[in-house]
Amino acid sequence: MLTGIAGTLESNDAMITVTPADKLTIEVKSVVDAFYHDQIVKVIKDTLFDSKIANISVMCQDKGALDYTIRARLLTAISRMEEQNG
Amino acid sequence: MVRSMLFIPGNNPAMLQNADVFGADAVIIDLEDAVSIQEKDAARILVKAYLESIDHPPMKIYIRINGLDTTDYEKDLQSVVTDQIDGIVLPKAKVCDVERLLTLLYKIESETHMQKIIGIIPIVESAKSVLEIEKLAALSRIQGMLLGAEDLSADMELMRTITGTEIEYPRARMAFACKAYKIDAIDTPFTDTSDNLGLIADCQKAQNLGLNAKAAIHPNQLETIHDVFSPSLQRIEWAKRVLKAAKKADDQGLGVFSLDGKMIDKPIIERATKIMESAKRYRLLPVENA
């Protein structure tokens, strides 16, 4: 299956996995979920919007990454997925 | 001028987000050796996102891009050449490489309407580069030169030693060239991060040969590097006295005067002024106690 993975499970990083989908699904597992769940989802949605992607499945395993790290890992995962697509 | 340049691995979010807290005069965010081939894309995107997030950091920011002999350097430049950075650190730099980089930088800067003019710090890490040191120093936008002793020794088929005899010549030649063109002469990093006495000795050797800064590969090396490459408290005290005496002489309309029995003239006053400037910049002036 087509997937793009980026990032690590080190502290302050996030590992993001994306796969093509016919609707938008975002799953977040975070060490700071109680405090930043909504913010993480927002960063993911904003990044997808900027990349003009509406339908995709995003899985984010977060180890306390800052917003820009989550954004970068998502962008990398998307570009890796698209590269496979050729 | 800087005393220290701290390498920060480009694909390490924990280090990047603390790049500004260690007190380095400059950081070199590394897209080259610190990043594996498979992660070049991730590092590039992360560094770009990091640069977009920062606002007036206290240190200068340089990016070490991948060499011009790779397929990555153009993408590196496209991602990181922005008003947020001070310059590009170019590995394995020869005059022809710097000239190519200059062309690429002009192009990006004009295309993106940048405010800033991006500087260049070539890494001298091949025999050919050593022979071109003066030409490199004379090129436009060169803000300093960094010695890369590991690759250079490999090129020379020499063993690296703790005494560093094998790099005395390039260190000295680089120091002269940098002084002549008023740019930073930055010493090669000391690779054993657990040997602080070794680091002190290595810094002192470089300083004795005329280099004014050293690269660090770990934040814990910065304290020692700053200790060696900052003006000492005695020198600051001396500079203060010179400037005080100069002011007094000036007020009395004297051109030349003496301090401690020695004639003080213009070059000495300039030297004292420089010391005070760097003491201020590095916040070394002793606290006037309450």
Add this chain to the structure above:
Amino acid sequence: MLNTLGRVVPDTERGFISATNYQSQERILIPEKAVVDKPVFLGSIKAIFDQYHITDGMTLSFHHHLRNGDQVLNQVCREIQIRGIKNLTIAPSSIFPNNAIIAELIEAGNITNIRTNYINGPAAIPIDQGKLKGLLLMDTHGGRARAIESGNLKIDVAILACPAVDYDGNGSGTEGLSACGTLGYAQSDLRYAAKVILITDTLVNRVKQIDFDGKYVDAIVKIDSIGDPEGIVSGTTKITKDPVGLKIARDAAAFLYQAGVIKPGFSMQTGAGGTSLAVAYQVRKMMIQNQIHGSFASGGTNGYYADMLKEGWIDQIYDVQCFDLDAVKSYRDNPRHLAISASKYGNPFEKDPIVNQLSFVALGATEIDLDFNVNVTTDSLGRLIGGSGGHADTAHGAAVTIITTTLAKARLPIIKERVTAITTPGEDVDVLVTERGIAINPRRTDLIDKMKNSQLTIMTIDELMAISHQLSGIPQAIKKPGKVTGLIVYRDGTILDQLYQRL
């Protein structure tokens, strides 16, 4: 009812008034237990229960000198389980991850009340879930001594692990298979419990160094092993290699030096955490550089302090507990390495407790708020992760209390508008040192004045919080807590805060 810190406390209890309120209170001392002529030898832990009729509703106490290697509390718990005894109160000076069996006893109703100074690991989980029928009372080290000597914490049977015991009932912490050094936390239990039992794995003719005076000891039980030496020396005693932690330590030491705290004859304590130890390392560097000799170090100690003592940089160590084998050896061999009781260490009603003589203490925090209140009892979700130990005692006693912490841990800011739970009141906390700046408590106008020309980055705690919010974003509010599960008791016996069930 609200206490002076604005925290809800039960109407039936006395709320916290101020850190110095103890000065207007009288010390209450119950009589020490009757002197025992000759201790009896019992064959097993089981025999203690028969001999001393341990039944429903009693209070048993323990100490934590064997730290995460302790087997005595666990073996007693197993016997309680077998006998199905209910409604017990246990009062160990601390509870470690190794004491996981307590969780089962809470769930089954064997244990319904707990009184301790620190709790970490599986035993905390059912308490967070609201399964402890009674309450968890969290004391300080000095406060526990006060509670025992005043009869506020009445102990029916103290069951005390002891590395070596002789036939007169004298106990030593420095001999035997599980040598752990001083036994300072158990001194009040020894003197004031109705019955005192020593549990050992090493019987000798005569102990060389007496840590437990045999005249208080009712019975001795020899078992195969009281603990696992690996867990006793629990490895929290390495200086951090983390460059951010080291930067914080350097700035903390520089602050202390510039503020004139590090001067001839000064005294110090640092926690056992990596950053606190790094502070000690930096302070030592300054002592050597400037040839400044200190007077003493106190608290839990390690080989690092033992070296400072040996090299003559400090004159004494006042030691309540040893964190590693080098400290154990130093206590055994160096006459200037002195054992003290938890009471002598931090009991506010002692005439001159050691904490009051400290020039500075460097401590950690899981949270600190804009009033400088510190939480080391729970995480930001309100789950139990520790407790005061000596935090509130030393913070009050020391002339300067420094908190060292990173501004955020895994993104989550450490500075809060209000901490989740108050372990140490802000009036006793003077300085916060983070990697991005230092904040001085506005009450300490003297320190603010001394540091006004410092090159260190000094700002208000509000400004530091704003920086961390800028980096991390403002954390969202968490779910409202459930019922009250416990109380945080200040060293004078007043209530600082309540602990709540986390759903």
